[in-house]
Amino acid sequence: MLKMPAESARGVPAANANADGAFVRIDGVSKHFGDVPALQDASVNIRRGEILTLLGPSGGGKTTLLNVVAGFLAPDIGSIHIDGRPVTDVPPYRREIGVLFQNYALFPHMNVASNVAYGLKMRGTPKAEIQRRLAEVLALVRLTGYQTRRPRQLSGGQQQRVALARALAISPKVLLLDEPFSALDKNLRGSMQLELKDIQRKLGVTTIFVTHDQSEALSLSDRIAVLSEGRIRQVGTPDAIYRRPADRFVAGFVGDVNVLRAELVRVEGETAFVGLGVATLAVPAEPLRGLSQGAPVDLFLRPEQLHLTARGGTSLCEGVIAAHSYQGGHVDIHIASESAVYGRILVRQTQSDAAAHWPVGAEGAIGCETQEAVAFPPEP
């Protein structure tokens, strides 16, 4: 088995790695390109052995942050600690990090073995040891026997596995993944994600993963940090990010969401009650602080939290069926409604005959069972 710095962790986030549980500590990092702020006061801790995803739209600052952690960019202010040691002024070649680049950056003039052994050679590892490690990591990525191939003779998935083997061969303290799946086609992407997660768990290597794909982030991460416009908006488990988004941006960026016009009924401690139609829903009070009773609020509900019912009853609102979209496991029904802030309401029905049941043009009411929703003040 490979010896990883985090061998004891075995993928379980260890609470006692450091005093505050942080294996990688990113503290107040800002970075400007010219006058353009790419990153503003970003702080996040990554625990030993976990996968933390930096999720955000392009231009959000996630790649900048990754490059700062890797040492390819120096932050304007702020600091990076890895395993308790400040590394802000340490050049990338002394940081002991493994990087999986978006296009893999496999050296085209070297074969697979030379690529994978490159980092070990740079460390002056003895030849026999290099051979042993080479065999080990190639076995780990299931590419034993590919030593003498050139990168251009490999498929996209194989190239990625070589790049992963190269990054892991040096037993990095931290593994950095920069949109590693974006160059793969959709089918391959799923299996590579599983394989990567499996290897990461096996080695327990602390991992920072950058992606703009929210479903990828939800399925791969232990925790997610959502970035937009150079700021970290929220850090939390995939479930917390999905169910309890901290602001409008996070709620809209992660997963599909409906925004409905509602009004603030009352606030009780940490809980606020929001009314829409005949229903009242409990939401976290924090984002609504300062609003008075009866103020308009935007209620955020996931498509699977809604269902169509006959008119009347305890529905949130009513509308006219505008379109269907068959998705295999479920049917997405788009409903034109007065209550929708942006265009239409999306409802996810699991019955396969939903389309026949709710033909386009039919009127329907939208009901909601959930008690878990979020609401934010309306956009100015």
Add this chain to the structure above:
Amino acid sequence: MDSCGALRAIGVAIVAITLAFVLLPALVVAIAAFNARAVLAFPPDALSLRWFAKALAYDDFRVGFHNGLIVTAFASSIALVVGSAFAFALDRYSFRLKRTIESVLLAPLVIPHFTIGLGFLILAAELGAARGFAVVIACHVILVLPFVLRSVYISLRNLDQRFELAAASLGAPPRRVLTSVTIPLLAPGLVSGWLFAAILSFNEFTASLFVTSQRTQTLPVAMYNYVREYADPSMAAVSVIYIVATAALLTIANAFFGLGKVLNVENAR
């Protein structure tokens, strides 16, 4: 980062010294041109503009300049038309002798210019043609064609062919696609290709020495003859005018087209 910083400093020093080496002759010539005395001296005892006046009044330079303009205007324009048309065909079509014609046209990059000059001189004599402008222009067209070809070819490569397909799908026949989409989008490449061809043709010397006569000699040939016969700084004055004009032209070209892109030295990302 210390070793890194030292390395950087050494790198910067090497680059600075090399750039100084590139600039040195131009600076020295500028000093010489403003020197009042006929004998070179550094630093000069007194400054004067007399060599500029003398150079501008010198008949051979005036005639050479005039001839150079004629040759350059024709040669660069012909090369532009021929070169861009062929670059287009090269990029889009496959045809008989494609690679052969391409390698022949690019050959002047490696064939010594004196050989090409001698060839055109002999050819003209064999055909009984006088050593007039036609021979000089023909020779210059061949010499600058590779540069036009490369410049336009690179622009074509970078041109998204879907624009043309879109125009065609909207009902434009090939001729209209060419005039309404391809040529306007290619304009920067065409202008810079023409500009390079013009500068190179105006400065061409070795082949010109063979194919020009007393009557058709271009400025570089006149300057060469002057250097062989006289040692006064008039030549320095002409050189300064030359250097300033060329640098100015290139700075303008850089501002308009981005020389880096034209020369294909921009970063991959």
Add this chain to the structure above:
Amino acid sequence: MQDKPFLRAFVSPAALCAFGLIAALAAVFQFSLRAYVPGSLEPGGLTLDNFTALAKPLYARVFLDTISISGITAICTLILGYPIACALVRAKNPLLKSAILIIVVTPLFLGEVVRTYSWIVVLGNNGFINSVLLKLGLIERPLQMMFTHFGVITALVHVTLPVMVIMLAAAISHIDPDYERAAESLGAGPIRAFLTITLPLSIPGIIAGVTTAFAWTFSAFATPQLIGGGQVNMVSNLVYQLGFASFNFPFAASLSVSGLALTFAVLALLRAATRPLEAVTAH
């Protein structure tokens, strides 16, 4: 869309130009096989005398000199040009980048005569370097730099530097910066990352640059003529001298043909010698 609109119209003029160049080269070749008739511009009958005359040590020396001057110039230009090309590609400040580009590229468009004259002013016995050194008291008599190999090669390096930098910069700029980052993340310091990644990946540019520098130097005329001043002769000078001083065009033509053959032979050799390197870096 038609299959190949404008094909004929677009290719014919270029084909005509190619034909013109071939005709010119054929004329040189044809003349090289004709006898020289002293006092006449019209050559005589077919003969191989011109080529056998080339075997004389005098001419063989000029050929060897030309090859060695071209080779040394190409190597020196490569060594000087590489750091500049790197700086040009890696410079982050756009103003600095433009400045380097203009400084490097301008000499390319100045023509051989202006540049050679400039070097005469720098290297001459009353020139810049000697004046400065004399004034500083570092030397007592002017250093002889004109009419020497050193002088000729210095000026030729200056002439070929721009094209070398452009070719190297083109190659370096097309190397994905992620390769070097990957090397650094794997523990390679800046020097090792350069030696193991950037340098090998720029080999195609190095080959192209050296090849072109060699060919251009081989073709130089004004520089060896004016700075060499008869002491340093290259093939081009001999051709001109024979053509315009002795009007022995057949012999000048045979020299040209041999020069051309030599250029191509050296370039082919260079290509063959570097093929293994290029195979290594083929993407």
